[in-house]
Amino acid sequence: MRNDTAKWPAPAVGPRGQVQAQGITLDQITLPRQVLISGPRDAAMALAGTTQATGWPDVAMGDHYALSLRRDRILMVGGQIDSFGWRADVGLATSDIGTGYTVFSLQGPRAEKVLRTGTELSEKIPSASCLRLWNGYDILLYRHTATDRYLLHVGSALAEGLWDMLNRQIRMVSA
Amino acid sequence: MTARRIHIATAGSKRLAFTFDGQPLQGVAGDTIASALLGVGVRIVGRSFKYHRPRGVWGGWTDDPNAIFDVSLAGVTKPNVQGTATLLEDGMIVRSVNSWPTARFDVKAGLDLLSPFLPAGFYYKMFKWPDWHLFEPAIRKMAGLGRVGPDVADGPDGLQIHDQCDVLVVGGGPAGLSAARAAAHAGQDVVLVDDHPDVGGSLRDNPCQIDGTAPAVWITPQTDAIKAAGGRIMARTTAFGIYDHSLISLHQTAPFATHPKLIRMRAGRVILATGAIDRPVVFGNNDLPGVMSLRGAAAYLHRHDVLTGTDITLLASAQDVAHFGPMFERAGAQVRVLPLETEGLRAVGRGKVRALSYGTNRHHADAVLCSAGLSPLVHLWCHAGGQLEWDAGRGAFLPGAGPDHLSIVGGARGANDLDQSIDDGHKAATGQTPAPLPSIAPLPTTPKPSRARQWIDLQNDVTTKDVALAAQENFASVEHLKRYTTLGMATDQGKTSNVNGLTALAVQLGKPIADVGTTRFRPPYVPVPLQLYRGARSSTQIAPLQRSVLEPQIRALGGAMAEYGGWLRPAWYGDDMTTAIAQECAQARNDVAMLDASSLGKIEVMGPDAAGFLNFVYYNSIANLPAGKIRYGFMLTERGIIYDDGVMARLDENHFVVSCSSSHVSGVTALLEAWRQDGHDPDRVFVHNVTQAWATVTVTGPKARDVVAALDLGIDLQAEAFAHMSLRLGTYDGMPVRVCRVSFTGELSFEISIARDSAPNLWDHVHQLGATPIGMEATSILRAEKGYIIIGKDTDGETMPQDLGLIGPRDRKTQPYVGNRGLQTPVAKATGRQQLVGLAVPEGATQLPTGAHLTAAGKSIGYVTSSYLSPTLGHPIALGLVQDGLSRLNADLTVYHLGENRSARIVPACWYDPKGDRLNA
Amino acid sequence: MQRFPCPFCGLRDEREFSYVGDFGKVRPDTKARVSDAEWAAYLYDQKNPKGQSTEIWVHLPCQEYFKMTRDTVSMDVIDAAPLRKPAQ
Incomplete structure (x- = not known):
């Protein structure tokens, strides 16, 4: 039986510290609430209390917004929902994700170049969904507040891997 | 005399120190490794693959098959670096390949004496009996080029970037510059790439007046105009492959020891202006160092001030002789001319050419500059699916029909006239049909009989005799010829040898070359570092493991971490594996233990059709499961094979949680989603994989109830109130918890799931209450003592439920389910x-x-x-x-x-x- | 590397997609009589045409199963359409 403890560096405890390179700032951020809502889009938006579901290259604003994931699914960020599970009244399935997604922000004039290492990203190719595969990782990718500020949500079990991959790419892009 | 630097333009350039096979040497800024070696008179740069014959520089750029080196700089070693196209950097350590101790004094050079006994296919025939594997290690050791060690395998990560443009122009010679300028002028988003450090292409190799001015004067306004119109020019960038949907791979050669860079360019249109290279002349001993490409020698002269000989013989067409002869004379060389059709020609010399002999004639020569015509560089055209057509006049394959988004212009389509190249580029960029190529009278292409060996593939030691032997042994298809003789294999991929090899085969078969055909060019066009393909996926990024929120707690308790089903989990706790595992088992059996079960799947299935849906997807009946209860079940494939096992908990009428194996979470989620969208109403059932939102602490052992009671979850834990295989909701420290009475150890167990970020507190609390943490090894033993299976370990790709003795649903379940028909096939009943x-x-x-x-x-x-x-x-x-x-x-x-x-x-x-x-x- | 149009997300590269099967295969009613030959054909027979092929694909990030018609020689994508009614 092999002991691989040394091969895998110990994960961060608490939020990871800021990483800065030329034209790039990487942070871990905490969002107030993340809730998966599945079902008809209009009903889901009404439950989430939002009017627009962010896709690509939309820019989400504020601390309460909805991300468009699938034909019949959004992720509500911020906002308030009291009970989870099957909501028969509105025909929606809801699950509190809590910190199941870890969120990183990548900001700066060269942030887009870092993102282009992992996916064919372009403003010329819009998308109704912010789900994509980035350097092999399943993530949610969208812009928030500014056109050069990108938020990445990743399943928390792979957050350590994505953080390392982002750092590797930042090092190479700014070399 | 031999090659030397004539200091004209490079005088005063920065000097660069390097070593070649241990010998300290100097080049100048702007040199390639090959030009630096030629500049200091090094003739032998390596040894051939099979016979260890001395090899000198043949070509001026990527068409060279000989100058292959292992190069180290600043701790980075790259094998099989193409010396003619790699810029020299200060401090480089350059080693010849396939030679020991040096290229000049190679101890295996004696192999050449055995060459009569080492014809094509020799290894296949000789070492077939009794068993190839007996001989393989020794032969492998002797064969091959560069050395690969662990340092080479690692290397710096590759930077991979995606990009896009309207028009990609490959090649910055006159045709490419013209095309890029016209496309940029038309408002297109243009990218022009050239693998040289500067654009200009043949204008810099071989300067001639253009539009009445010097080439350098003509180039600058073109590049200025391209940039002014928003075009991008990327130098030192090689387009090495064209793939589906117009994706072009570009290798950007940064300074040697830095990250290699790959650009995946998605181009609306591609214009290939890749030019053409000299075709070698096949004559006796034509592999001797000093026999070079005519245009290569011109490039060394004009780009690097290196004159490749002082007593030069030109072996080329009358047109080439008239064009190039005076250039070498002006540089101070004596120039002689031999016609291509000279009979019985052979080079004379040991280690380098000293003379040429033909019939009774013999004259001195320290360089023989050859061109049997031009071979267009059509590799990328072929990658994209373009066809080739044989042009007898040019003795070359020219582009024929091709895909709509691709154009090919200038020398790459057979034009060898400057005005036509410029016109080609402009027309391709503006959507006009190119002017037809003038037909030209054929040059002599057939090698003349000679007693000396006539080399076709310099890298792989293929001679005209090898081709004849292959044809005689009925390896008469070009693809068989290639595999049998290794013609056109290895790093140069037949750039110089292809046409001459086909010509020799055509002669043997008595067929026209057009009927012989050609092998297919495939990416990469030039050798590229493997790091380009793997990018940043090295070490822990090869297969990144999932990590539990409890990992810091587990490490602090001495957990020995290892991979289990794609997660990093503790194998055991403490230093000594054997005693630790035994003690952990004992704790679980006799007292109370705890383990991190966060990786187990937690997939919520919701909606009015959820019960019917799960009843269809699972082997076991789910529809009749009451709320608050849990059932163990199998997920089968349609063949009836067990794909996964897990437990389903029913929270309420319309809400289930499916707990599957850690390694199958994505797979089970995907299968549920597939069946949801196929055959079910996707508005009435939804699947949320919330595995990572929750963490799970399992408390197991005869004293588990005491520990869980102390957590004050607000749940009646007594067996009568909370039986095995049931679920209760409670709270821990104000946070909702789901507690399942299921057991993988065979002991009384409570699986407590809580929001991920609250789990460390819960874990610490359970530990303080006296539970001993146990790892996966102890858990595996405990479950085996009970006969509980692990899917994929105790089952394989043939195992069905009845093979585990679980036949109830097969015989009694009345509704259809995934796999039910598969369980009734002859193989299932056998x-x-x-x-x-x-x-x-x-x-x-x-x-x-x-x-x-x-x-x-x-x-x-x-x-x-x-x-x-x-x-x-x-x-x-x-x-x-x-x-x-x-x-x-x-x-x-x-x-x-x-x-x-x-x-x-x-x-x-x-x-x-x-x-x-x-x-x- | 090919690019496919997910009917919901739009154009993405092939790393995000997986082939599912021929379009038009319907799971037999397994509670009715299904001969071994019919069942084997359902499980294993694929048309694998040279030229135009209509298939089911899935866009992995958004899990959209959709119908795509493409040319297996030229690799051109001819059409992609959702299997479901449009988002409400």
């Missing part, structure tokens, strides 16, 4: 299926090896799937799949492993608490 059983060893025997064959009458009838020394029982236990095992209880089998036979007896697959009293406690 006798002789491998079934899971327990295996006991004789008193005092040691544990069986996992994977050992179970045999009867000398035949393998199954194998050991799990095997442990049980600390609880004090003797070995094992599980195995064996033919008809369930009906062969108490039968004795022979266990075969690595040449040894042992015995084992089939027993029921449960050694501990078979009635489940402890489980239900």
Whole structure:
């Protein structure tokens, strides 16, 4: 039986510290609430209390917004929902994700170049969904507040891997 | 005399120090490794692949098959670097390949004396008997080019970037510059790439007046205009492959020791202006150093001030002689001319050419500059699916029909006139049809008979005789010729050898070259570092593991981490594996233990059709499961094979949580989603994988209830109120928890799931209450003592539920479900299926090896799937799949492993608490 | 590397997609009589045409199963359409 403890560096405890390179700032951020809502889009938006579901290259604003994931699914960020599970009244399935997604922000004039290492990203190719595969990782990718500020949500079990991959790419892009 | 630097333009340039095979040398800024070696008179740069013949520089750029080096700089080593196209950097350590100790004094040079005995296919014929594998290690050691060690395999990560443009122009010569300028002028988003450090292409190799001015004066306004119109120009960038949907791979050669960079360019249109290279002239001993490409020699002269000889013989067409001859004369060389059709020509010299002999004539020569015509560089055209057509006049394959988004212009389509190239570029960029090429009279292409060896492939030592032998032995298709003789293999991919090889084959077969055809060009066009393909996926990024939120707690307790089903989990706690595992088992059996079960799947299935949906997807009946209860079940494939096992908990009428194996979370989620969208109403059932939102702490052991009671979850934990296989909701420290009474250890267990970020507090609390953390190894033993299976370990790609004795749903479930028809196929009903059983060893025997064959009458009838020394029982236990095992209880089998036979007896697959009293406690 | 149009997400590269099967295969009613030959054909027979092929694909990030018609020689994508009614 092999002991691989040394091969895998110990994960961060608490939020990871800021990483800065030329034209790039990487942070871990905490969002107030993340809730998966599945079902008809209009009903889901009404439950989430939002009017627009962010896709690509939309820019989400504020601390309460909805991300468009699938034909019949959004992720509500911020906002308030009291009970989870099957909501028969509105025909929606809801699950509190809590910190199941870890969120990183990548900001700066060269942030887009870092993102282009992992996916064919372009403003010329819009998308109704912010789900994509980035350097092999399943993530949610969208812009928030500014056109050069990108938020990445990743399943928390792979957050350590994505953080390392982002750092590797930042090092190479700014070399 | 030999090659030397004539200091005209490079005088005053920065000097660069490097070593070649240990010898300190100097080049100047702007040099390639090859130009630097030629500049200081090095003739022999390597040894050939098979005969270890001395090899000199042939070409001026990527068309060179000989100058291949292992290069180190600043701790980075790259094997098989193409010296003619790699810029020299200060401090480079350059080693010739396939030679020892140096290229000049190679101890294996004597192999050449054996060449009459080493014809094409020699290795195939000679070492076939008795067994190729006997000879392979020695032959492999002797063959091959560069050296690859662990340092080479690692190297710096590759930077991979995606990009896009409207028009990509490949090649910055006159045709490419013209195309890029016209496309940019038309408002297109243009990218122009050239693999040289500057654009200009043939204008810089071979300067001639253009539009009445010097080339350098013409180039600058073109690049200025391209940039002014928003075009991008990327120098030192090689387009090495065109792939589906117009994706072009660009290798940007940054400074040697930095990250290699790959640009995946998605281009609306591609204009190939890749130019053409000299075709070698095939004559006797034409592999001697000093025999060079005419245009290569011109490039060394004009780009690097290196004159490749002082007594030069030109072996080229009259047109080339008229064009190039005066250039070398002006540089101070004596120039002689021999016509291409010269009979009986052979080079004379040892290690380098000293003279040429033909008939009774002989004259001195220290360089023979050759061109049998031009071979257009059509590789990328072929990658994209473009066709080739043989042009007898040019003795070359020219582009024929091709895909709509691709154009090919200038020398790459057979034009060798400057005005036509510029016109081509402009027309391609503006959507006009190119002017037809003038037909030209054929040059002599057939090698003349010679007693000396005539080389076709300089890198792989293929001669005209090898081609003749291949044809004689009926390797007459070009693709067979290539594999049999290795013609056009290895790093240069036939750039110089292709046409001459086909010509020789055509002569042998008595067919026109057009009927012989050509092999197919495939990416990469030039050798590229493997790091380009792997990008940043090295070490922990090759297969990144999932990490539990409890990992810091586990590490602090001394967890020895290892991979289990794609997660990093503790194998055991503490330093000594064997004692730790035994103690952990004992704690769980006798006291109370805890483990991190966060990786187990938690997939919520919701909606009015959820129950019916799960009833269809799972083998076991789910529809009748009451709220608050849990059921164990299998997910089958349609063939009836067990894909996963797990437990389903029903929270309420319309809400289930499916808990699957850690390694199958994505797979089970995907399968649920697939069936949801196929055959079910996707508005009435939804699947949320929330595995990572929750963490799970499992408390197990006879004293588990006391520990959980102390957590104050607000749940009645008594067996009558909270039975095995049921679920209760509670709170811990104000946070909702889901508590499941399921057990993988066979002991009383509570699986407590809580929001991920609250889990560390819960874990610490359980630990303070006296539970001992246990790792995956102890857990695996505990479950094996109970006969609980691990899917994919105790089952394989043939195992069906009945092979585990679970036939109830197959025989009684009335609704259709995934796999139900598969369980009724002849193979499912056949006798002789491998079934899971327990295996006991004789008193005092040691544990069986996992994977050992179970045999009867000398035949393998199954194998050991799990095997442990049980600390609880004090003797070995094992599980195995064996033919008809369930009906062969108490039968004795022979266990075969690595040449040894042992015995084992089939027993029921449960050694501990078979009635489940402890489980239900 | 090919690019496929997910009917919901739009154009993405092939790393995000997986082939599912021929379009038009319907799971037999397994509670009715299904001969071994019919069942084997359902499980294993694929048309694998040279030229135009209509298939089911899935866009992995958004899990959209959709119908795509493409040319297996030229690799051109001819059409992609959702299997479901449009988002409400």
